[in-house]
Amino acid sequence: MTSAYIMPTYGRLPVTFVRGQGAWLWDTQGKRYLDALAGVAVCSLGHAHPGVHAAICKQSETLLHTSNWYSIDAQERLAAKLTEKSGMENVFFSNSGAEANEAAIKLARLYGHHKNIEKPYIITTDKSFHGRTMATLSASGNAKIQDGFQPLLEGFVHVPYNDVPALEAAIQQYPGVVAVLVEPVQGEGGVNVPDSGYLNKIRTLCDDHGLLMMLDEIQTGIGRTGKFLAYQHNDIMPDVCTLAKALGNGVPIGACLAIGKAAQLLTLGKHGSTFGGNPLACSAALAVLDALDNDDVINQAQLKGNAIYSALTSSLEGNPHIVDIRHKGMMFGIELDRPCADLTLKALDLGLLINVTYEKTVRLLPPLIIDYEQIDLLVTTLSGLINGYCRDPD
Numbered sequence: 001m002t003s004a005y006i007m008p009t010y011g012r013l014p015v016t017f018v019r020g021q022g023a024w025l026w027d028t029q030g031k032r033y034l035d036a037l038a039g040v041a042v043c044s045l046g047h048a049h050p051g052v053h054a055a056i057c058k059q060s061e062t063l064l065h066t067s068n069w070y071s072i073d074a075q076e077r078l079a080a081k082l083t084e085k086s087g088m089e090n091v092f093f094s095n096s097g098a099e100a101n102e103a104a105i106k107l108a109r110l111y112g113h114h115k116n117i118e119k120p121y122i123i124t125t126d127k128s129f130h131g132r133t134m135a136t137l138s139a140s141g142n143a144k145i146q147d148g149f150q151p152l153l154e155g156f157v158h159v160p161y162n163d164v165p166a167l168e169a170a171i172q173q174y175p176g177v178v179a180v181l182v183e184p185v186q187g188e189g190g191v192n193v194p195d196s197g198y199l200n201k202i203r204t205l206c207d208d209h210g211l212l213m214m215l216d217e218i219q220t221g222i223g224r225t226g227k228f229l230a231y232q233h234n235d236i237m238p239d240v241c242t243l244a245k246a247l248g249n250g251v252p253i254g255a256c257l258a259i260g261k262a263a264q265l266l267t268l269g270k271h272g273s274t275f276g277g278n279p280l281a282c283s284a285a286l287a288v289l290d291a292l293d294n295d296d297v298i299n300q301a302q303l304k305g306n307a308i309y310s311a312l313t314s315s316l317e318g319n320p321h322i323v324d325i326r327h328k329g330m331m332f333g334i335e336l337d338r339p340c341a342d343l344t345l346k347a348l349d350l351g352l353l354i355n356v357t358y359e360k361t362v363r364l365l366p367p368l369i370i371d372y373e374q375i376d377l378l379v380t381t382l383s384g385l386i387n388g389y390c391r392d393p394d
């Protein structure tokens with residue numbers, strides 16, 4: 001199952017999928033699985049989405065790639081659409097989430113140097129995840145992904161998540177702070193949902209101290225939390241917002257959006273990407289945004305998210321090993337009182353794809369288009385599995 005020709009950076013489950021349709025996947029043996037992970041919040045519109053399929057086919061008939069040295073129609077249309085839906089002003093396109101955050105980090109450093117701050121600092125949070133490049137792993141609040149890669153990039157300060165006094169103290173302590181970078185809900189860190197006013201307080205602090213508020217919406221964006229972007233729950237605007245994962249529904253694309261002073265920093269020659277925003281990726285993303293607009297997917301996702309949460313809560317009720325069940329829209333974390341990584345394999349046997357993050361938290365990121373029959377199956381299978389596992393872990 002695991003190839004000797006591939007660097008073993010991933011612990012892979014013993015399955016190969018050959019086909020998908022909506023929330024279903026089929027393996028080489030023809031066994032069907034319910035996908036409650038969506039390729040880690042990527043295939044939010046489900047597998048083999050007809051609109052995305054058609055857009056990719058059509059684009060590949062005419063042009064896959066030119067260069068950012070020329071204007072690209074699909075890129076311009078996507079940028080217009082994204083800024084309209086987000087309220088932001090302009091966009092830099094990349095190919096992944098880490099690269100979108102790289103753009104945000106570079107932009108924050110330029111912002112600092114424009115203010116004559118020689119050594120600009122960016123505040124990020126403990127348990128955060130911002131990517132695996134050197135800058136983004138330095139930004140992340142997770143020693144495990146940093147281990148072995150020292151020296152890390154300088155210029156990051158970590159504070160506890162959902163802790164406004166700690167953030168205030170760090171701003172006081174480091175005169176070179178230029179930006180705050182946070183996830184609206186921490187994904188990899190265990191699906192940590194902050195207090196409802198957390199982002200608003202960060203906004204106020206950033207305004208008071210002239211800092212850029214930068215939101216990593218790579219996992220939370222594109223409808224995942226029940227709004228197009230998670231900050232839209234809070235009626236605020238960040239200065240910078242990064243996207244990737246669900247933006248292309250499986251076609252690699254990332255974006256760094258900015259507004260106001262932050263939108264004026266990445267000027268001629270300051271950044272680039274060969275593939276970033278190419279016709280193929282942008283056509284896929286345009287099809288994703290069209291589908292979200294036309295089909296009321298996001299409002300439905302909010303309702304389905306609440307339905308899954310209450311069904312999970314009642315079917316896991318009375319299980320003394322459940323520490324907490326957290327959710328925002330279609331992001332779910334079920335925290336157990338013990339490490340439970342082996343649940344992913346047990347769920348796979350039952351035909352269900354889930355993930356365990358931060359050792360003890362079962363994470364669900366189902367496609368937003370999952371239907372109610374599939375929701376029943378998901379909740380029944382998973383709660384049966386977890387309850388059984390807590391009684392008898394083997």
Ligand SMILES: *Cc1c(COP(=O)(O)O)cnc(C)c1O
Nearest residue numbers: 096097098129130131187218219
């Ligand atoms: C997945 C993720 C990233 C990294 O995205 P890649 O496309 O894997 O580089 C960054 N931030 C958050 C919040 C993520 O969930």
